[in-house]
Amino acid sequence: MVWTLISASPSPYARKVRIALAEKGIPFELRTEVPWDQTTVTPQYNPLEKLPVLILDDKTAIYESHYILEWLEAKYPKPALLPPDIDDRLFAKKVEVVCDGMCDAMVIAFFERMREPEKQSEPWKARQMRKVDGGLRQLNTWVDERQGQYLIGDRLTIADLAIAAFLGWFAIRWSEHPWQSTYPNLRQYWEGLEELEHFKTTRPSPQTMKDQVV
Numbered sequence: 001m002v003w004t005l006i007s008a009s010p011s012p013y014a015r016k017v018r019i020a021l022a023e024k025g026i027p028f029e030l031r032t033e034v035p036w037d038q039t040t041v042t043p044q045y046n047p048l049e050k051l052p053v054l055i056l057d058d059k060t061a062i063y064e065s066h067y068i069l070e071w072l073e074a075k076y077p078k079p080a081l082l083p084p085d086i087d088d089r090l091f092a093k094k095v096e097v098v099c100d101g102m103c104d105a106m107v108i109a110f111f112e113r114m115r116e117p118e119k120q121s122e123p124w125k126a127r128q129m130r131k132v133d134g135g136l137r138q139l140n141t142w143v144d145e146r147q148g149q150y151l152i153g154d155r156l157t158i159a160d161l162a163i164a165a166f167l168g169w170f171a172i173r174w175s176e177h178p179w180q181s182t183y184p185n186l187r188q189y190w191e192g193l194e195e196l197e198h199f200k201t202t203r204p205s206p207q208t209m210k211d212q213v214v
């Protein structure tokens with residue numbers, strides 16, 4: 001019996017977990033869903049009705065991507081996806097906070113845009129996009145300070161997973177945004193990660209939602 005990961009084809013949050021499981025050599029069945037559709041099983045496993053959800057052999061459900069990664073790191077520490085130094089470990093988690101927050105802002109803005117035009121709040125949408133632009137600026141600063149292919153030290157960490165998961169999704173969700181020309185070093189760092197084996201096999205793709213959400 002192998003674990004099941006409930007995922008969605010565009011999900012940046014789920015992509016972090018997919019890459020972490022693959023890097024740690026943990027076999028799992030991928031169950032791709034649209035969590036917005038009535039047909040989803042996500043609410044049966046997560047009271048917050050969000051994917052990703054990792055379902056273990058005994059049907060225990062682990063959810064919230066940053067917690068799933070923390071759980072995996074604690075239970076299956078090798079190969080490590082966090083650096084050995086405590087300050088570097090905390091920095092890697094801070095990078096994940098910024099990337100997850102940018103994803104959250106994009107999701108909020110996306111659904112605001114699904115409302116009838118007269119019901120959309122321009123200030124609310126502008127506030128979400130400020131978070132994305134501020135986050136991109138911060139990622140670029142951090143990436144400019146890196147020494148090599150990875151953000152922290154000489155190995156892959158959850159910081160790299162979080163940044164690639166956001167940028168890979170952002171590149172398909174908002175392809176006309178100028179970040180790749182504004183921040184060429186950030187683009188080059190991201191392109192380098194996308195060439196890695198478990199990034200190639202987890203590339204995001206759009207999904208079609210059937211049911212009304214807002």
Ligand SMILES: N[C@@H](CCC(=O)N[C@@H](CS(=O)(=O)O)C(=O)NCC(=O)O)C(=O)O
Pocket residue numbers: 008010011012013014035036048049050051052063064065066100107
């Ligand atoms: N903080 C959560 C966010 C997860 C999330 O928002 N997932 C979306 C799907 S996706 O945006 O990742 O594709 C979801 O299930 N949304 C359903 C809902 O919010 O009810 C995490 O990090 O796991």
